[in-house]
Amino acid sequence: MEKKERKGAVLFSAYKRGDGIKKVLAKSREDVLLDIRESKLKGRGGAGFPTATKWMMVAAANSETKYIICNADEGEPGTFKDRVLLLEYPELVFDGMVIAAYIIGAKNGIVYLRGEYEYLKKSLEDYLESMRKDNLLGQNILSKKGFDFDITIRMGSGAYVCGEETALIESLEGSRGEARNRPPFPVTTGYMGHPTTVNNVETLASIPHIVSKGGEWFKKNGTDKSTGSKLFSVSGDCRKPGVYELPWGTKISDLLKIVEAEDSKAVQVGGASGFCIPKSQFNRTLAYEDAATGGSIIIFNESRNMLHILKNFMEFFVEESCGQCTPCRIGNVKLLEGIRMIEKGEYTFNYMNQLKDLGRTMQVASKCGLGQSSPNSFISILENFKDEIFNGNGGNNGK
Amino acid sequence: MESKDNLRVPGSQKPLTIEKPSDLNTIGGTVSVEINEKKITVPLGTTILEACKMSGISIPTLCNHEDLCVAGVCRICVVEVEGMRTLQASCAFPITAPMKIRTSTPMVRKARRNIIDLMLSEHYGECYSCFRNGKCELQALAKEYGVDSYTYGHVSKPKYEIDKSSYSVIRDMSKCVLCKRCVRTCIDLQEVGVLEAVDRGDKTHISTFLNKPLNDVICINCGQCINRCPTAALRANDPSDEIWAAIDDPKKHVIIQTAPSPRAAIGEEFGLGAGHSMTRELNTALKRIGFDKVFDTNFTADLTIIEEGTELILRLYKALVKKEDAALPQFTSCSPGWVKFIEHYYPDYLDNLSSAKSPQQMFGALIKTFYAQKAGIDPSDVVSVALMPCSAKKFECNRPEMHASGFKDVDYGLTTREMAKMIREAGINLPEMPKSDFDDPFGEASGAGLIFGATGGVMEAAIRSVVEFVLGKKTEDIFEKANIIPLRGFDGVKYMEIPIGNEVGEVPDIIKHLVPDWNWLKGATLKIAVAHGTANAKKIMDNIKAGGKFSECHFIEFMACPGGCIGGGGQPIPTTPEIRKLRAKAIYAEDESLELRKSHENPNVVKIYNEFLTDGPCGHQSHKLLHTHYTKRGRYIA
Incomplete structure (x- = not known):
């Protein structure tokens, strides 16, 4: 898909670099924050924390030094929308960071760029340079006295867990990518111990539109609890995979029509850490309050073996667990072993139920979002596709 | 121990060291929480774990250790907090607002069982063939929570080769449950930094630099990791x-x-x-x-005092009277962990180490x-x-x-x-057992040698003798009951000045041939310091390097282990600040009960200089037998 083909009500609507910044510099920090609160924007990474609340906490934190970090460690299997934003709409992301910096009072911004996106680094740095030339970054931005802010790009090293904000901060500080205990939260004790806001690329990219066109305008799209629109990275069995901007509240069945998917059996919403939704539930809507997602949509048609899919996800988690907490480090291994038992036909339902029970322990007892969400696919696939998986044939589609 | 403002702490744990609030007024008051429907008021910032302890509720823990910073990785101590979707690790959760906590709900109990079961599934070996049988924290937890069936299987083969390379510490990583206490001990408590977690996911394990055997890395053999290991993954090399x-x-x-x-x-x-x-x-x-x-x-602790004390006097004499270069401050050398630490980390300061051997x-x-x-x-x-x-x-x-x-x-x-x-x-x-005495010919020893066991003890023993040597007065006349209180206790770094004044005594016969009189010490002030735990040693060494106040000291006692020898790596497990305090108390009490409390008054010491080491302290014979030299190891030579 080319940039000119992209259509969307919010993110892909027209925007000129610097407009949002000009607009906010004419207002007080509080008023800008109120605009954003009005929009009810929630974090686009998947967890859905209200952005205005997070920024309010950092803005209120008493510290000389604050940081704004753009989480561009797009690692969830099946997401590639942040890459599109960084490649085709850098003005949105970086203007968003400048606006955030204005609101919270940060002087430094960091883009934590996924290791695999190293090829984007040069063009992004060139772009930042051009912003500096236009005084959109640097000292006294757009002649606003005392508003100094600049952005650096730092590379990740390929660990999935570093998409988790505290592990990301650890990685930035040069430590092993491991999630921290919370509290304290990054908003008070973040990068180098300073108040820090970590926001997803897409969240930041929404900001220039919101401040330019208003919270009310933003809320025209979406549902009451999920305002605005969302980028979906659609992959799998469909004719038109790619990145789509659709309003929150879109039905899964409608999305399948748009991307021309036929014969679909299941949709994995939210990537490997998300839930697998069977055909019978395709009338569910994509929204924080229903089928929540950070954007990954993977479509499977009838030819796919759900057990293989699940195994692929679990292998991913066994490898990507940071290994610090017990439930995630060993739990994922046990879930994967369970899948291998099913493949061989050497299992008892009793043990499978035990593993689901273990999965529920992992969901509540793991230290960070990785281990808390890794059993989601295990539980949802085993429950939603039990006829196919426990068919006495190692989960092999009756063949 | 004391401050955590070092840079080697694993970042994930650094900002989370939750200090126990001592004074409620300084941290902004208290907060009311409900634990299992019972109300309790705790100081703001108290962890859930501490709050539970205060209300008499026991929470199982594994990765948590009193001496170490918070990790929150084993997840055994999870509890339910009302309004939170997930369970919270009670050891790592500071209470800053009123909350309702439940410590024994079906979800909590199931999680604890599952977690213990998972640990057992990866923990190699059978309890009955394990030297920690009956003293293993994992075993105790499994028993307490009724986890007795290896629900998730059990490893049948060891994953790692046992590292027996070190004279001191044996590592059997197949028994490791990755609580990271050893890592926090090594990096944070001791600031040595030999052990760290490597790899990720199910391949995560604790390793050394380049996975080298312990013998080939800069391990100082202090064994503090052993004292804090909950299982049998770490132990001493047993002869x-x-x-x-x-x-x-x-x-x-x-x-x-x-x-x-x-x-x-x-x-x-x-x-x-x-x-x-x-x-x-x-x-x-x-x-x-x-x-x-x-x-x-x-007995040889007393001898050490005489040799090391004489060495100090000779160094001071060389510097002050002969105006020649002498390596000052002199450092004690009786802690072999400290000796290896300085050989690795401050090899340029080996001349400062006393050449006297350890007792x-x-x-x-x-x-x-x-x-x-x-x-x-x-x-x-x-x-x-x-x-x-x-x-x-x-x-x-x-x-x-x-x-x-x-x-x-x-x-x-x-x-x-x-x-x-x-x-x-x-x-x-x-x-x-009935009580009996030590054997001759070394039978009797002084209380000064006895207190070597606690941090500050070597210095106190030395001062008891030096004071009498130089001032010609009884130590008791200066320090009540010859107890030198400023040198006692568990402050990480202790500092003391002893003004010598203008009255000096006679040089005792035993060293008369080395220094003619004490007039050169008139008006001087003896500056001494004590550090225990290599993290505190590092503070002093860095201060010396930077030319700070400790560079003006004359004599500094260093002990590798927190608390000194009483907290040594070979001592009974567990170790806590409280236990170390009690051990030290026992030693000081025994010292006070003795008649003989100064090294130079030990008749056997006097005898050995008369009969055997006839050319006196720091003489030819004593140099041959009682003194040694050190190796500049740096960071690369094990």
Whole structure:
């Protein structure tokens, strides 16, 4: 898909670099924050924390030094929308960071760029340079006295867990990518111990539109609890995979029509850490309050073996667990072993139920979002596709 | 221990060290929480775990340790907090607002069981064949929570080769449950930084630099990791079988010297509370086990004071009178963990280390020379064992330079734990033993040698003698009951100034040939310092490097282990600040009960200079037997 083909009500609507910044510099920090609160924007990474609340906490934190970090460690299997934003709409992301910096009072911004996106680094740095030339970054931005802010790009090293904000901060500080205990939260004790806001690329990219066109305008799209629109990275069995901007509240069945998917059996919403939704539930809507997602949509048609899919996800988690907490480090291994038992036909339902029970322990007892969400696919696939998986044939589609 | 503002702490734990609030007014008051429907008011910032303890509710823990910063990784201590979707690790959650906590809900109990089960599934070996059987925290938890069936299977083969390369510490990573206590001990508590987690996911394991054997990295052998390991993944290199073989060999004359710290702690291995000194019971037990002679390491501690003190006087004389270069401040050298630490981290300061050997090694050299001669035994038939609170002593006695007698001066270093095992194996219940005395010719020792066991003790022992040497006054006239209180206690770094004034005494005969008089010390102020735990040692060393106040000191005592020898890596497990305090108390109490409390007054010390080391302290003979040299190791030579 080319940039000119992209259509969307919010993110892909027209925007000129610097407009949002000009607009906010004419207002007080509080008023800008109120605009954003009005929009009810929630974090686009998947967890859905209200952005205005997070920024309010950092803005209120008493510290000389604050940081704004753009989480561009797009690692969830099946997401590639942040890459599109960084490649085709850098003005949105970086203007968003400048606006955030204005609101919270940060002087430094960091883009934590996924290791695999190293090829984007040069063009992004060139772009930042051009912003500096236009005084959109640097000292006294757009002649606003005392508003100094600049952005650096730092590379990740390929660990999935570093998409988790505290592990990301650890990685930035040069430590092993491991999630921290919370509290304290990054908003008070973040990068180098300073108040820090970590926001997803897409969240930041929404900001220039919101401040330019208003919270009310933003809320025209979406549902009451999920305002605005969302980028979906659609992959799998469909004719038109790619990145789509659709309003929150879109039905899964409608999305399948748009991307021309036929014969679909299941949709994995939210990537490997998300839930697998069977055909019978395709009338569910994509929204924080229903089928929540950070954007990954993977479509499977009838030819796919759900057990293989699940195994692929679990292998991913066994490898990507940071290994610090017990439930995630060993739990994922046990879930994967369970899948291998099913493949061989050497299992008892009793043990499978035990593993689901273990999965529920992992969901509540793991230290960070990785281990808390890794059993989601295990539980949802085993429950939603039990006829196919426990068919006495190692989960092999009756063949 | 004290401040956590170092840079080597794993980042994930650094900002999360939750200090226990001592004064409610300074941190902004208290907060009311409800635990299992019972209200309790706690200081703001108290962890859920602490709050539960206060209200008498026990929460299982594994990765949590009083001495270490918070990790929150084992997840056994999870509890339910109302309004939160997930369970919270109680050890890592500071209470800052009113909340309702439940510690025993179906979700919590199930999670705890599952977590223990998961740990057991990866934990290699069977309990009955494990040396920590009955003293293993994982085993205790499994028992407490009724986890008895390996729900998720059990590893049948070890994952890792056992690393037996070190003289001091053996690592069996197949038994590791990744609580990271050893990592936090090594990096944060001791600031040595030998152990860290490597790889990720199910391949995560604790490793050394480039996965080298422990012998080939900059491990200082302090064994603090052993003391904090909840399972049998870490242990000391146990020589007890070789010692049994020597005892059983009628040709061998087996001698054991016992240090004060194991005596103050070994009772813990026999069910006594911390702080019961077992010195005389132990003498009997050791004889019954079959040791031919039992000697008191305090004797050579006294000797160390004379040698090290003389060395200090010579250095000061050289610097102040002869105006020549002398390496000052002088550092103590009796802690082998500290010695290896400085060899690795501050190799340019080795000249500052006293060349006097540790009491263990002085004794070793004397046993196979002076004693063997006197007793008419062929030194090659003597097997010399040292009961020490320490794992680094095992390395020390294997240093190639420790062959002053022409033989290996000390054959085996034995820890308190290993000694207790031998005593149990011999069918002896230590607390029931009648009391008996040490053997001659080294029988009596002073209280000064005894207090070597606690941090500040070496310095106190030295000052008791130096004061009398230089001022010609009784220590008791200056310090009440000869207790030098500013040097006691568990502050990480202690500093003291002793003004000498204008009245000096006569130079005692024993060193009269070295310094003619004390006039050159008139008006001077003796500056001394004490540090325990290598993290605190590092603070002083960095201060010296930067030319700070400690560079003006004359004498500094360093101990590798937190609390000094009483907290050594060979001491009974567990170790906590409270336990170390009680052990120290036992030692100071024993010291105060003694008549003889100054090294230079020890008649046996006087005798040995008269009979054997006839050219006096720091003389030719003593240099040959009682002094040593060090190796510039740096970061790359193990």
